[in-house]
Every structure is written in structure tokens, then in C-alpha cells.
Amino acid sequence: MKRLLFLISLYLWAGGVAAALDPARLKDLASDDFDVKQAAVATLAAAGDDTDAQRLLKALSEDAVAVAGERLVIVAGDQVLDAATGAAIKPAPANPESINLNNSLRQQVDGALAAVRLLSTDRAERLTAARALLADMGEGAPLLPLFDKALAQEQDREIKPILVQLAAQAALGSPDVARRLQAVRDLAGSGSPAVKALLLPLLDPANEPEEKLRLEAGTAIKAIDARLAWSDTAGQIFTGISLGSILLLAALGLAITYGVMGVINMAHGELLMVGAYSAYAMQALFRAKFPEFVDYYVLAAVPVAFFVAAAVGMLMERTVIRHLYGRPLETLLATWGLSLVLIQAARLLFGAQNVEVANPAWMSGGVQLAENLSLPWNRLVIVAFSGFVLLLVWLMMNKTRLGMFVRAVTQNRPMAGCVGVPTARIDTLAFGIGSGIAGLGGVALSQIANVGPDMGQGYIVDSFMVVVLGGVGQLAGAVWAALGLGIVTKFLEGWAGAVIAKILVLVFIIIFIQKRPQGLFALKGRFVD
Amino acid sequence: MQNRRSFVKAAVLSASIAAIGGLSSSAWAADTIKVGILHSLSGTMAISETALKETALMTIEEINAKGGVLGKKLEPVVVDPASDWPKFAEKARQLLSQDKVAVTFGCWTSVSRKSVLPVYKELNGLLFYPVQYEGEELEKNVFYTGAAPNQQAIPAVEYLMSKEGGSAKRFVLLGTDYVYPRTTNKILRAFLKSKGVADADIMEEYTPFGHSDYQTIIAKIKKFAGEGKKTAVISTINGDSNVPFYKELGNAGLKAKDVPVVAFSVGEEELRGVDAKPLVGHLAAWNYFMSVKNPENDKFIKMYRDWAKKAKLPKADTVVTNDPMEATYVGIHMWAQAVEKAKSTDTDKVIAAMAGQTFKAPSGFTLKMDETNHHLHKPVFIGEIKADGQFNVVWKTKGPIRAQPWSPFIPGNEGKQKL
Numbered sequence: 001m002k003r004l005l006f007l008i009s010l011y012l013w014a015g016g017v018a019a020a021l022d023p024a025r026l027k028d029l030a031s032d033d034f035d036v037k038q039a040a041v042a043t044l045a046a047a048g049d050d051t052d053a054q055r056l057l058k059a060l061s062e063d064a065v066a067v068a069g070e071r072l073v074i075v076a077g078d079q080v081l082d083a084a085t086g087a088a089i090k091p092a093p094a095n096p097e098s099i100n101l102n103n104s105l106r107q108q109v110d111g112a113l114a115a116v117r118l119l120s121t122d123r124a125e126r127l128t129a130a131r132a133l134l135a136d137m138g139e140g141a142p143l144l145p146l147f148d149k150a151l152a153q154e155q156d157r158e159i160k161p162i163l164v165q166l167a168a169q170a171a172l173g174s175p176d177v178a179r180r181l182q183a184v185r186d187l188a189g190s191g192s193p194a195v196k197a198l199l200l201p202l203l204d205p206a207n208e209p210e211e212k213l214r215l216e217a218g219t220a221i222k223a224i225d226a227r228l229a230w231s232d233t234a235g236q237i238f239t240g241i242s243l244g245s246i247l248l249l250a251a252l253g254l255a256i257t258y259g260v261m262g263v264i265n266m267a268h269g270e271l272l273m274v275g276a277y278s279a280y281a282m283q284a285l286f287r288a289k290f291p292e293f294v295d296y297y298v299l300a301a302v303p304v305a306f307f308v309a310a311a312v313g314m315l316m317e318r319t320v321i322r323h324l325y326g327r328p329l330e331t332l333l334a335t336w337g338l339s340l341v342l343i344q345a346a347r348l349l350f351g352a353q354n355v356e357v358a359n360p361a362w363m364s365g366g367v368q369l370a371e372n373l374s375l376p377w378n379r380l381v382i383v384a385f386s387g388f389v390l391l392l393v394w395l396m397m398n399k400t401r402l403g404m405f406v407r408a409v410t411q412n413r414p415m416a417g418c419v420g421v422p423t424a425r426i427d428t429l430a431f432g433i434g435s436g437i438a439g440l441g442g443v444a445l446s447q448i449a450n451v452g453p454d455m456g457q458g459y460i461v462d463s464f465m466v467v468v469l470g471g472v473g474q475l476a477g478a479v480w481a482a483l484g485l486g487i488v489t490k491f492l493e494g495w496a497g498a499v500i501a502k503i504l505v506l507v508f509i510i511i512f513i514q515k516r517p518q519g520l521f522a523l524k525g526r527f528v529d
Numbered sequence: 530m531q532n533r534r535s536f537v538k539a540a541v542l543s544a545s546i547a548a549i550g551g552l553s554s555s556a557w558a559a560d561t562i563k564v565g566i567l568h569s570l571s572g573t574m575a576i577s578e579t580a581l582k583e584t585a586l587m588t589i590e591e592i593n594a595k596g597g598v599l600g601k602k603l604e605p606v607v608v609d610p611a612s613d614w615p616k617f618a619e620k621a622r623q624l625l626s627q628d629k630v631a632v633t634f635g636c637w638t639s640v641s642r643k644s645v646l647p648v649y650k651e652l653n654g655l656l657f658y659p660v661q662y663e664g665e666e667l668e669k670n671v672f673y674t675g676a677a678p679n680q681q682a683i684p685a686v687e688y689l690m691s692k693e694g695g696s697a698k699r700f701v702l703l704g705t706d707y708v709y710p711r712t713t714n715k716i717l718r719a720f721l722k723s724k725g726v727a728d729a730d731i732m733e734e735y736t737p738f739g740h741s742d743y744q745t746i747i748a749k750i751k752k753f754a755g756e757g758k759k760t761a762v763i764s765t766i767n768g769d770s771n772v773p774f775y776k777e778l779g780n781a782g783l784k785a786k787d788v789p790v791v792a793f794s795v796g797e798e799e800l801r802g803v804d805a806k807p808l809v810g811h812l813a814a815w816n817y818f819m820s821v822k823n824p825e826n827d828k829f830i831k832m833y834r835d836w837a838k839k840a841k842l843p844k845a846d847t848v849v850t851n852d853p854m855e856a857t858y859v860g861i862h863m864w865a866q867a868v869e870k871a872k873s874t875d876t877d878k879v880i881a882a883m884a885g886q887t888f889k890a891p892s893g894f895t896l897k898m899d900e901t902n903h904h905l906h907k908p909v910f911i912g913e914i915k916a917d918g919q920f921n922v923v924w925k926t927k928g929p930i931r932a933q934p935w936s937p938f939i940p941g942n943e944g945k946q947k948l
Contacts, residue, residue, distance in 0.1 A: 034693045063915075097822075102913055102923035103810050104695055107786050193755025200757040232752065239744040246742075351843055352571035352609075353579055354769050358804055359776070366780050372751060376780035379744070448776070449741035450769045454572060458739055493745040498736040499706050 023072070023084045029060075030067045030099045041105050045112035054116065055086055061109045066096035118150040123159070126150075130162040144170040165190065169198055177210055184213060188220035191227040192371035199224070231373040236490055242379040244486025245386035246444065248479060250459045251466035252386075252393060253438030255478040257313075257431055259467050260410050263321055264328055266335040268463055269456025270342035271309045271435045275442020276451045277346060278305035280355050295360040298443065305439040312342070313435020317428050325427070339456070346453040354452035363447060382444045389440050393475060396433065406430045465509055471519030480520055561604040562597075562874055564589060564861075565624035567635025567645070572612025573739045573768040577853070578637045580798050581659060582607060584854040585634050587836040588861040598865045599872065606630055612768075614644045621645040625652040631874035632657065632864055634857055638767060639663060639709040646671070655876045657864060659856035661793060661815070663712035664934040665942075670876070672883060673904045674860040675853060676816050677932035678716050682763075684909045685791050685814035686717060688924050689761045690724065694911075695789060697761035699730040701750050706735040710765035713793070717763060719938035730758065740770045743777040751781070754788045762790040771799050779807025785913070786810060796851035800918040801844075808914045815852035816892060816907040818920045823893035829858065830891075849918070850891075859890050859905070863898055894929050904932030 028040035041060075044053055059065050059074040065083060066075050072083035073096055080092040101109060110132065117129035147167040154160050168186035171179050184202070187195050202208040202217035250272060257265045279301040286297040316338055324331045359378050366376040397403040405426045408416040417423045449455065466485060470477025485505065492501035513519075566585045568578040589603045597603055606628045608620040617636065624630045625648065632655045636642040639662050649656050649670040661676035688694040702717060704710025714733055721731060732753050734746055754760035766774055771794070778790065791812040797819050800808075819830065830850055837845040863886045868874055871882035886898045897906045906929035912920025935945035 100913070100915070100921040100923070102693065102921075103785055103789060104693060106810065110786075193751070197755055197757040228755075232748075235748055236745070239748065242744065243742055347571065353575045353843070354772070356801070356803075364780065364804075364807075366782060368782070372755065374782055376777070378780065448773060450739075450772055452575075452769070458741075490745050494749065497734055498740060498746070502737065 026056075026072045026083055027070075029065065029072060034102075038105060038108070041101075041108050045108060052084065052086060054113070056083055057109055057113050059083075060101060061106065061113060063098060063100055066098040068093035068096040115146060118146065118163075119153070123156055126154070126156070127159050127162075130159050130166065133166055134162055144174065165195075169195065172198060172202070177213070180210070181213055181216060184216045184220050188216075188223050190224060190371075191231070192224070193228060194371075196221055196224045196228070227370070228372055231370040234369075235373045236494060237487065238373075238375055238379075240487030240490040241483060242383055242486070243490055244483035245383045246448070247462055247466050247486055248482035249382070249386045249389060249441035249444045250438075251463040251478055251482055252389060252475075253434045253436070253441060254463045254467050255470070255475055256393070256406075256434035256437065258464070259470075259472050259474065259478065260406060261427065261430055261434070262328075262410075262472075263325075263431070264332045264335065265321075265434075266332055266460065267316065267339035267342060267456075268438055269458070269460035270339045270346075271313060271438035271456070272442040272445060272459055273342065273346060273451075273453065273456040274309045274312050275305035275439030276357070276446040276455060277350060277355075277442075278308045278439065279443045279446040280350070280357050280451055283357060295362060298360055298363070298447070301443050301446075302440060305443045306436040307439075309439025309442065310432040310436030313438075314428055314432040316435075317431040321431065322424070322427065343453045343456070350453070352453060354450045354455075357446040357451050359447055378447050382447065385440075385444055389437060390475075390479065393437060397475065402426070402429060468513065469509060469519055471521035474519070474521040477519055477521035561602050562599070562868075563604050563606055563628055563630040565621075565628065565630035565633035565635065566605055566607045567610060567617065567620055567624065567633050568637065569612040569641075570607075570609040573770075574612040574637055574641075576769045576772075576799060577767075577794070580848075580851070580854055581634075581637070581857050583836065583840065583842065584833065584850075584857045585861060586840070587833060588858050590836075591832065592861070592865050598868050599874075603865075610641070614638075614640050617641040617644045618648050621648045621654070621656075622652070625649070625654045631655070631868075632879070634659065634860060636660070637853070638707065639712075640707045642671075643708060653876050655864075655879060657857075657860040659853045659860055661852070663709045663716070664932075664936050665712055665939065667902060667934050669880065669903075671903065672860065672864075672898070673932070673934070674856040674863075676907055676909075677904055677934050678713060678936050679933040680816060680907050680909055680930060681793055681814050682713050682717060683720055684926065685793070685812070685911060686720065686763065688814075688911050689763075689789065689791060689812075693924065695759055695761070697789070698726070698758035699753065699756075699760040700726065700732070701753060701760065701762040702731065702733045702765075703746065703750075703762055704735055704765035705740070705767045705770060706737055707767075709767070710735065713765055714763075716936045716938050719936075719940075723938065736766070736770065738768060738770070741773040743774045747777050747781045747783060750788065751783065760788050762788060764790055764792040765794060766792070767794045771795050772803055775803050775808055775811075778811075779804070784810070785812075791911075796853070797849035797918060797920070798851045798854075800914065801847065801849060803918075805914055805918040806916050809916050811914050812911060812923075813914070813920060814909065814911050816909060817852045817855040817890070818910050818912050818922055819850045820912070820919045820922060821891070821893055821910070823891070825889055826891040826893065828891075829855070855891050856905075859888050859896055862888050896929055899931060902932060902934055904934055905929075906931050 025040060025043060028036050031037045031040070044056060056065070056074070064075050066073050068080065073089065073093065074081040074083055075096055075098070080089050080096060081087065082089055114129040114132045117125050120126050120129070144167065147163060147170055151163045151167055154163055164186055168183040171183035174180050174183070184199065187199060199217050199221050203214055205214065208214050208217070253271065254265065254268045257263050257268065279298065282301040282304055283297045286294045286300070320334050320338060321331060324334055363378040363381055366374040368374045397406065405416070405421050408421055409423050409426050413423055466478055466481045469485065470481030489501055489505050492504050496504065566582050568582045569575050570579055570582060586605055589605050592598060593602050606624060608624060610617040610620045621633065624633055634657045636645060636658050637660050642658055645656065646668060648654070650668065654670060656671045657674055658671055659674050661681045662673070664677045689697040700721060702714040704714060718731060734749070736746070750762060789810065789812055791814060793814060795813050796815060833850050834848060837848040842848060863883065864879070866886050866888070867879050867882035871878040883898050884900045887895050890896045892908055894908045899906060908929050909926045910922050911924040912922050915921050933946070935942040937943070937946060
């Protein structure tokens with residue numbers, strides 16, 4: 001309603017009533033009473049094409065307006081400007097107290113700014129304004145004459161459809177039946193949930209007396225729903241793939257150490273943690289030493305995390321695990337002990353609290369594919385990264401001498417030893433590589449989850465789940481299991497909520513392992529167990 | 530082994546003394562008064578609770594610098610229950626029967642408070658709980674210095690429904706899966722129904738502690754919001770899950786103008802770990818904000834900043850204060866006043882002396898401990914997140930309001946409204 005009032009006043013102004021800025025009324029902007037403040041913003045918005053008013057509106061939307069003593073001012077860097085005239089005040093008053101708008105006032109101010117810009121001569125400015133209004137218009141009906149005027153002037157092929165849409169949204173409340181009908185038809189081509197929300201009330205005879213229009217609105221909603229359903233499913237599959245890629249990164253290292261070498265490494269989660277802390281350390285280093293390249297710390301963190309985690313893993317293997325090969329129970333206990341040692345070490349080094357790892361600018365935000373489908377960059381990057389790591393592991397296992405040795409030792413240790421494979425060294429190296437890959441997983445996790453000393457604990461169960469489900473000793477199994485679990489979990493979450501989904505997935509795995517203990521893919525061939 | 534035996538002995542001994550003689554364990558105090566601090570310094574809750582430990586230590590030092598209480602210095606005993614709920618009970622028992630503390634300041638999550646309650650009742654200890662919670666509880670041995678639902682959750686929802694707050698018509702109740710969010714959402718659902726909101730316009734979602742993948746939930750919220758009518762999200766997510774939640778919210782482009790999120794467990798401290806720019810305009814409801822301007826608050830902030838430097842806290846130059854820290858600060862001071870009034874640290878005498886205590890709090894109001902219900906009278910503020918992680922107060926009550934620990938919106942509580 002308040003928006004309506006303000007827009008009506010805006011409309012009145014468009015009829016030629018230009019109000020100058022009255023300093024006494026401006027003071028109302030700093031009022032504690034919401035209604036007074038709102039009226040002040042509306043008056044200001046009504047004077048929207050006055051340059052003084054525009055400057056003040058712009059300053060308001062940037063939170064740059066402040067009160068200094070009894071005077072309303074605009075703070076621009078070091079300078080303090082008078083709010084009414086824009087003249088610099090000298091000497092600048094001390095401690096101006098900034099006034100802030102709440103969400104509804106901010107929407108009002110932004111709407112007023114965008115509406116005026118629709119008539120600008122600068123194409124880029126018109127386009128931004130039109131898009132801003134489309135994303136966030138609220139009650140648009142009183143703006144209709146303005147849209148019509150803008151539409152009549154507009155020649156640009158990109159801006160015009162947006163204006164048609166805006167005008168159609170605003171025309172839904174028009175008293176003219178033909179106009180309303182046309183508006184509903186124009187909107188049927190949209191794929192936006194917001195438009196659907198606008199059309200929904202029209203189905204009710206209380207809001208829309210015309211039968212023909214109600215039917216038309218119903219058809220339009222169906223058309224929009226069909227488009228939304230498609231992008232909804234696409235979105236769900238993407239979230240599933242994204243979760244799958246994270247599971248894969250977490251589990252890939254384990255697929256080598258447990259799957260291929262048979263070491264039940266309970267400290268695997270802590271190797272992820274080591275990788276994540278490496279990313280944190282690189283971030284700190286870049287912030288301190290190369291602040292101009294801080295956005296690229298993630299790239300530097302990738303090799304660092306790999307080598308640090310690999311070093312920790314090899315140290316573990318040399319000092320503890322090597323002595324326990326073939327004794328799975330003791331390995332389990334010893335590595336669990338190691339995990340506690342690593343957690344405590346992280347606490348001592350970095351403190352017990354979580355540390356902040358920021359997404360670099362190029363990994364923030366998302367790419368908008370459809371009105372209701374935007375894919376976040378950080379997740380896209382992680383999906384690509386997991387593909388890259390997978391490729392590396394596959395190349396390493398299948399195309400290098402080391403990979404061949406690892407496979408040979410796995411399949412038949414005594415025979416491999418007989419033909420001259422240095423089995424002990426291969427064990428250490430393979431364990432190091434598995435650990436290093438866990439470190440890479442840690443870097444990816446640092447971009448989406450919390451980094452803290454016990455972050456690894458949350459991933460150890462998931463990692464084992466993936467490896468066991470996929471079939472021990474199979475990289476391809478791990479890939480399918482991770483993606484499958486990711487997508488299944490996400491569909492279950494959408495249907496039953498996160499808590500139930502987790503339970504259902506675990507129940508499913510229990511049943512699956514009972515029916516098929518060897519996992520999705522079993523190793524075939526003759527080899528010594 | 531020796532330790533455990535003496536521990537059991539001590540527990541049995543103090544329990545029997547408490548039972549037979551009616552004496553509290555605090556009567557054993559010597560030339561210092563021991564004060565227990567029971568906050569998680571590791572695990573999922575450390576993000577929130579560590580600052581409360583620091584606040585408690587700072588306040589104790591402040592009181593000691595002024596001569597202590599009853600002429601004795603306060604001696605803090607800090608333990609770390611590590612976000613592990615059964616461990617809270619274990620550590621509480623240790624504080625009461627081994628260290629013989631006169632009072633404990635501690636707990637954040639309701640599940641941890643529920644876990645220590647039997648211990649405080651059994652050993653007749655005294656616990657000050659500094660965090661907003663779901664109500665439905667009133668224990669003789671506990672003083673609640675945080676908000677009850679009518680001092681935080683209900684005003685926040687009323688604000689969202691008001692013209693000023695955007696006239697929301699549909700609500701997503703999103704929380705971590707444990708007693709506080711579940712009970713709060715039960716109260717809110719009943720409240721919304723009383724305001725004529727249909728069941729179809731309320732969506733309830735829970736996630737486990739430490740949940741870090743909010744993609745599906747955000748997608749669901751978007752879909753729910755797209756079905757006409759203004760939608761608002763009420764978040765009772767606790768602990769470090771808030772960081773991935775807000776990150777995802779920012780990445781998914783869900784703006785406060787379209788779907789405002791009001792949080793009951795997110796304050797200045799939690800926002801230190803996130804880039805606040807995409808979150809501008811989302812809301813939080815508390816009884817104190819760091820951005821509140823008054824001399825008490827300036828003093829409080831300065832004291833904490835100095836403390837942070839002295840204690841060499843990580844990132845000491847950017848430390849912030851928040852609502853539960855203020856509640857801890859108020860609680861310790863009120864307890865000290867009550868001990869002075871009772872001229873004893875005996876649990877029952879202090880409980881009697883607590884009734885009606887007042888304290889000029891950093892929120893800018895003089896808070897009063899209610900005469901009967903062990904809750905503070907508190908003002909309510911609603912703030913919008915600013916780009917620097919601080920809050921811009923957009924709404925507040927005229928003065929402190931009395932707590933209703935037994936929400937009138939839960940059936941069966943009708944007879945308890947006088948409490």
C-alpha cells in the first residue's frame with residue numbers, strides 16, 4: 001500500500017509538479033518514526049528527476065546520508081556535502097551519524113532511481129534500470145503510464161522485451177479488460193517464478209471477474225510451470241552432481257589407500273583437514289605478502305596442499321602403518337589414534353575455533369541459466385576440479401610406471417616382489433599419493449564448508465561409504481558411487497528433508513552391502529587375497 | 530584410578546551433605562570465591578561460545594579490580610565441554626563437586642542446558658544461562674539472562690508481518706535439529722496460526738548439527754517463495770552451519786528485498802567468519818546490538834577490545850561484542866550484586882537475593898531480574914545486516930518487556946502465565 005502511495009505521488013509528479021528540496025522536510029529522513037521517514041522518502045522520490053533529489057536518492061541507496069548536528073549531509077569520501085544543495089561543507093562536521101534505511105524503504109528508493117533511469121539517453125543505463133525493475137518491482141500498476149512512455153520511445157531490441165514484460169506486469173491491475181488480457185498473454189512466455197506469483201491471484205474470481213481472463217491466466221501459469229519444472233529438475237541434478245563431486249574428492253584418496261592398498265585409514269578425514277588448513281595458510285600468506293594476487297591463493301594452495309598432505313601421509317606410513325600391514329584391526333586403532341594426534345596438532349597450531357577461508361572473487365556469485373536456476377561458481381569450479389583430479393589419478397594409475405607397480409603390488413605382493421618391484425617403497429609412495437589427493441579434496445572443501453580442527457570427522461563416514469559402495473579397489477566404482485550417492489541424497493533431501501535423507505541413505509547402504517558385499521563393481525581375475 | 534575414586538567419593542560426599550545438612554557445596558569456599566565457566570571451546574559451537582568465556586573472564590577481572598565480592602577475589606575455573614552434550618554434564622559435575630564453584634556461567638545450546646540441569650538440581654548448584662532459548666522451563670537453580678520467545682522470536686515475526694517489515698504472508702521455519710529450534714518453531718507455528726496464516730503457507734525444515742550443504746534447502750525456499758505472497762525465512766540454525774548457509778544464500782542470489790531471513794542465533798560474532806556483503810538487509814533479532822549507541826555500551830566495547838588485546842585473542846583488533854556476551858556480562862554483575870546483598874554465596878540465599886536485582890546494561894536500558902520467574906526484563910531490537918557485519922537497528926521496543934517462559938501459544942500453558 002505504501003508503495004502504491006509513493007508511486008501515485010511519483011505519477012503526479014510526472015504530470016509536471018516538480019518540488020524543490022525543502023531542508024526542513026529533509027530532516028524527516030532521519031526520523032525515528034517509520035511513517036514519517038517513509039513519507040519523506042516518498043516526497044523525495046516524487047522529485048525524482050531533479051538533480052539534487054537524484055543525488056540524494058543515490059546517496060541514500062548507498063547509505064552515504066548522515067546527520068551532523070541538525071543538518072542532513074552526504075558523506076562522499078573525505079568530503080561532507082550538504083544534502084539539499086550538494087555543496088561541500090567546510091570545515092567538515094565531526095562524527096556525522098549515518099542514517100540507514102530498512103528493506104522496504106531501500107526498495108522504494110531503488111525503485112524511484114530505476115524508474116527515472118528508464119528514460120535516460122544512455123542505453124546501458126536504461127538496460128540496467130529495466131533489469132533492476134524486472135527483478136524487483138513490487139506493486140507496479142501506477143508505473144504503467146511511465147512504462148508506456150518508455151516503451152513508445154524505446155528502439156533497442158534488448159531493452160524492449162523487458163519493457164513489454166514490465167508493462168504487462170503493471171497492466172495486470174488495469175481496469176481495461178482487453179489490456180489485462182493482452183498483459184496475461186504477454187506474460188505467458190515468461191519463465192519467472194515472480195511472474196507466476198503475479199498471475200496466481202487472477203485464478204480467484206474474487207480478484208478477477210472476467211471468466212475469459214481466468215482461463216487465460218490458468219494457461220499462462222501452466223506454460224510457466226512447465227518451464228520451471230524443467231529448470232527445477234536441472235537444478236536438482238546439478239546439486240546432486242555437486243555433492244557427488246565433493247564426496248568424490250573426499251573419497252578418492254581413500255580409494256587408493258583403502259581401496260587399492262587395503263589400509264583402513266581412520267585418519268583420512270584429518271588429511272582432508274590438513275589440505276584445508278594449507279589453503280588457509282596460503283590465504284594468510286597471500287594476504288600478507290602478495291595482496292594484489294590474493295584472489296589466486298586457491299591456485300597456489302592446490303600444489304601446496306598436495307605436498308603437505310602427502311608428506312604427512314608418508315610420515316604416517318613410514319612410522320606407524322608400515323609395521324601393521326596385514327593387521328586391519330590394529331591399523332584401524334593406530335590410525336584412529338593418529339587422527340586424534342592430528343586434530344590436536346591443528347588445535348595447537350591454529351586454535352580450536354574454525355578459521356575463515358574466503359572464496360576468491362572469481363568463485364563468488366553464480367551464473368544465471370534460467371529465472372529460477374543459478375549455478376554458484378564455487379560449486380562449478382569444484383565439479384571441474386574433481387574431474388581434473390580424477391583424470392590425474394587415472395593417468396597416474398594406468399599410464400605411469402609407478403601406477404603399474406602399485407597395481408602389481410595390490411594384486412600379488414610376493415610375485416611383484418619376486419620380479420623386482422620395491423614393494424616397501426611403492427607402499428610409501430602410494431600412501432603418499434593417496435594422502436596428497438585427500439589434501440586436494442581438503443582445498444575444495446575449504447571453499448564450501450567450515451575449516452576447523454575436527455572438520456575431517458564429518459567426512460570419514462561419507463568417504464568410507466563411497467569406497468565400500470563402489471567396490472573396494474575400483475576407481476570407477478568410487479566415481480559412480482559418489483555421483484549416485486550425491487544425486488540420490490539430494491533428491492531425498494528435496495522430498496523428505498536433510499535429516500531423514502541422511503538416515504535413508506545409511507539404511508540403503510546397509511541393505512546394499514548385505515545383498516552385495518563386494519560393492520557396485522567387483523574386482524575380477526585371479527589374485528591372492 | 531585414584532582420581533576416579535576420589536571423584537566418586539567427592540560426588541557422593543557432597544551429594545549426601547547437600548541432602549542431609551541442606552548445605553551447598555559453596556560453603557566450602559576459602560579466601561577466594563570460585564566461579565565456573567562452562568563453554569565449548571572446540572567443536573561446532575566454539576564459533577559462538579568462545580567469546581562468552583572471554584567475556585566472563587573479562588567481567589571477573591573487572592569485579593576483582595574493584596575489590597572482588599564480599600572482600601574476596603573471584604577465581605575463574607574454565608572447562609571445555611567440546612560441543613559434546615553428555616560432556617557438559619560431566620564437566621558440570623566436576624565444577625560443582627570437585628572445584629566447588631559458587632556459581633557457573635555457561636551453556637549455549639538448549640540441549641547442553643538440558644544435559645546439565647539434573648546435575649545442578651541434584652547438587653543444588655547455581656547456573657546462569659546467557660542465551661536466548663525456547664522457554665518451557667523454569668528451574669530454581671537456573672537464572673536465564675537471555676531472551677524467552679516473547680522477547681525475541683515473537684516480536685521478530687510481528688515485525689516481518691508488519692507493513693514496515695514487508696508484510697510477509699508465508700514463512701519458512703528453518704532450524705538445526707534439536708530442542709531449541711523445534712520448540713521455537715512449535716510456538717511460532719501456533720502464533721502464526723493465531724494470526725490467520727494457513728498451514729500451507731508455513732514450511733518447516735531441519736538440518737543436522739554441522740550441516741554444510743544448503744543447496745537443496747535454498748532451492749526449496751526459492752520455489753516456496755515463488756508461489757505468490759511475500760515470503761520470509763525464520764532461521765534458528767545454530768553454530769558453524771550458519772557460515773555455509775549464508776554463503777549459499779549469497780551465491781544463490783536470494784536478496785533480502787525478496788526473501789528476508791531473520792535469524793535468532795546469528796550475531797556480530799558469527800558474521801565475522803563470512804563476507805557480509807551479499808547478506809546486507811537480512812535480519813536478526815536480539816536484545817542487544819554492538820551498534821547501539823550509549824555510554825554503557827561504549828564502555829563495554831572498549832573494555833572487551835582492551836581485554837582482547839591483553840589476552841592476545843586471534844584477530845584482536847577486529848573483535849566484536851554481541852547479545853549473549855552482554856547477557857553474560859549482566860549475569861555476572863547481577864550475581865555479584867546478589868551475593869553482596871545476601872552476604873553469602875550460599876545457593877538458596879543468592880537465589881532469594883537475585884529477585885528484583887537491577888543493572889544498567891550496555892543495551893542502554895536498566896534491566897531487572899523478575900521477582901518470580903528467574904528471567905530478565907529485556908528490550909527487543911531488530912537489526913539489518915550491514916556490509917561490515919554490524920547491524921543497523923530498524924526497530925526496537927520502547928522499554929524492557931517481561932519474559933513469558935511458558936509461551937501462551939503452547940497448549941497446556943494457560944495456567945502458568947502468572948510465572
